[in-house]
Amino acid sequence: MEEGPRNERLRLRFVTRAEAPILRSRYAHEPGGFNDFGQAATEAPAAAEHAIQASRGQLPSGELRDEHSGVLWVEVLGGGGPIGTVEYHRVMYGPNAESAGWMIGIDLRPEGRGQGYGAEAQRLLADWLFQTTSANRVEAQTDIDNLAEARALETAGFTREGVLRGAQFRAGAYHDLVVYSRLRDESEKIERS
Numbered sequence: 183m184e185e186g187p188r189n190e191r192l193r194l195r196f197v198t199r200a201e202a203p204i205l206r207s208r209y210a211h212e213p214g215g216f217n218d219f220g221q222a223a224t225e226a227p228a229a230a231e232h233a234i235q236a237s238r239g240q241l242p243s244g245e246l247r248d249e250h251s252g253v254l255w256v257e258v259l260g261g262g263g264p265i266g267t268v269e270y271h272r273v274m275y276g277p278n279a280e281s282a283g284w285m286i287g288i289d290l291r292p293e294g295r296g297q298g299y300g301a302e303a304q305r306l307l308a309d310w311l312f313q314t315t316s317a318n319r320v321e322a323q324t325d326i327d328n329l330a331e332a333r334a335l336e337t338a339g340f341t342r343e344g345v346l347r348g349a350q351f352r353a354g355a356y357h358d359l360v361v362y363s364r365l366r367d368e369s370e371k372i373e374r375s
């Protein structure tokens with residue numbers, strides 16, 4: 183099993199199929215939060231649940247990942263267990279392989295928030311996706327009112343592109359989403375600077 187990406191404070195580690203029940207119980211979505219889509223309390227955050235379902239039966243590595251998606255623990259180095267998850271899945275902007283990008287998502291538990299880990303984890307994930315795949319684009323979307331995630335993405339090197347009006351139905355209403363992205367050459371510039 184290959185080592186996940188890490189920095190001085192954090193490491194990302196693929197969730198294993200055996201850990202899916204932990205993901206569902208301890209890391210269940212937060213009622214009323216930005217990742218609450220009305221799913222059952224026993225389900226993982228929506229994106230992670232999707233990865234669990236999508237990867238069912240096709241996991242030679244035993245990890246929750248395939249060529250389309252993956253979900254990783256965010257762990258603080260030095261112990262204490264995971265503080266949340268990050269997730270990625272493929273998005274297509276044309277029929278050819280070159281037009282494939284990655285959409286990422288994050289869900290930190292309350293005790294993992296407010297310490298800058300959100301930006302670091304998303305930077306680590308985007309860097310890793312550029313290093314291990316040929317994608318030109320990594321993107322993220324967040325509720326227009328999720329100012330902590332917007333700021334975390336900017337700190338992670340993402341650029342705000344625009345607003346998807348009324349795109350997401352959650353908590354009984356449609357919500358505007360803000361789109362952010364990082365491109366491969368921007369990632370290289372960041373690494374050189």
Ligand SMILES: CC(C)(COP(=O)(O)OP(=O)(O)OC[C@H]1O[C@@H](n2cnc3c(N)ncnc32)[C@H](O)[C@@H]1OP(=O)(O)O)[C@@H](O)C(=O)NCCC(=O)NCCS
Pocket residue numbers: 215216217266287288289290291294295296297298299300301323324325328329330331333334337
């Ligand atoms: C959103 C999330 C990833 C942010 O990560 P985080 O590490 O907790 O972020 P922080 O609290 O350190 O805040 C990041 C920045 O936003 C700022 N910020 C936080 N809340 C803010 C608010 N309500 N208004 C304005 N700025 C805010 C912080 O001051 C910080 O700014 P700085 O980098 O200039 O110091 C994390 O809180 C989380 O997982 N939340 C729950 C799930 C979620 O919302 N996921 C994203 C769904 S798209």
